[in-house]
Amino acid sequence: MAAKITQADKQRQVERIGVVFEKAGISPVGGRIIGLLMMAEPPYLTFDDLVERTQASRSSVSTTLKFLQAEGLVDYITFSGDRKRYFQLFASTWLEIFKDRISSLTDFQQVLEETVALRSSQYPEFNQTLKEVSSLYGDLEEKIKKTLEDWEKKRRK
Amino acid sequence: MAAKITQADKQRQVERIGVVFEKAGISPVGGRIIGLLMMAEPPYLTFDDLVERTQASRSSVSTTLKFLQAEGLVDYITFSGDRKRYFQLFASTWLEIFKDRISSLTDFQQVLEETVALRSSQYPEFNQTLKEVSSLYGDLEEKIKKTLEDWEKKRRK
DNA sequence: TAAATTGTTCACTTTACACCGAACTAATCA
């Protein structure tokens, strides 16, 4: 006996989604837009829907939508005989976005390796720790890449 | 025939390390402190060393050190008969820090699952995409956890 | 052609953060 899902439940979820994306470096309005688009049925909303439901200004929504589009997170579709744009999540690029994040692991691992190479052998314990952490990041990068590839394969078929 | 490592090489590396940490959300001074501690031989420095070599103010170094200590990235040791604190990287917690980051994957995966649960079955294609992305994040979390565990085991023995 | 719709752009305000200098505390030294 599942409890009925109320409108309030859905609104709360929009905010929760927003917070997750804020933590990932998206602005508050940006997070809310993503939340709204993720909960929307059908899964797209007009500019004015977004203005109304974020309680933000038109300019803010406009700027943020441009940003989200540039990031590849949001997209829009149109319907003939209708001037409006229907904004939607461009979910297929979430993979690319994750790939970008992985490059920061690579950076980290690389800088650790360089660092060990520039240090003398006088403090082997510290050097050893650096090497171990570097190797961990190398392993992580490799495993993550493989997981992404597997996922892509599974998805395509 | 390896070229001799100069002081300038080491300074450049401090800045490089700094940039990597800045990209990860640490302040410029914070990044430099981490860089200095990572390159230091022996691998610790005093407060005044850090002030001098970051070219920052005492207050800034103090505040930043407090932050880095709170984050578990930096620690200090003392020597009897010496009033100074010797700040060092608390490298053993880099693992914990990485674990924290993983919890953001968990958050993301969880919010996606909740979202699917709150949506109707009217737009199955969109729901399917959400499920697929959620499953990817689940896989990633799992693989990353396993890699960390393996690494810890390898390290202990 | 006038009026409405659908956004965009610009100049401004607000907010948050990094960093600073100076005053302060707590411990040690002479």
Add this chain to the structure above:
DNA sequence: TGATTAGTTCGGTGTAAAGTGAACAATTTA
């Protein structure tokens, strides 16, 4: 008991990002 050392805390400044309102297209409708 001063004077020094080691670091902290406080009030403030500079800068960048987030958001606003109002003016401005560009297209469509009446």
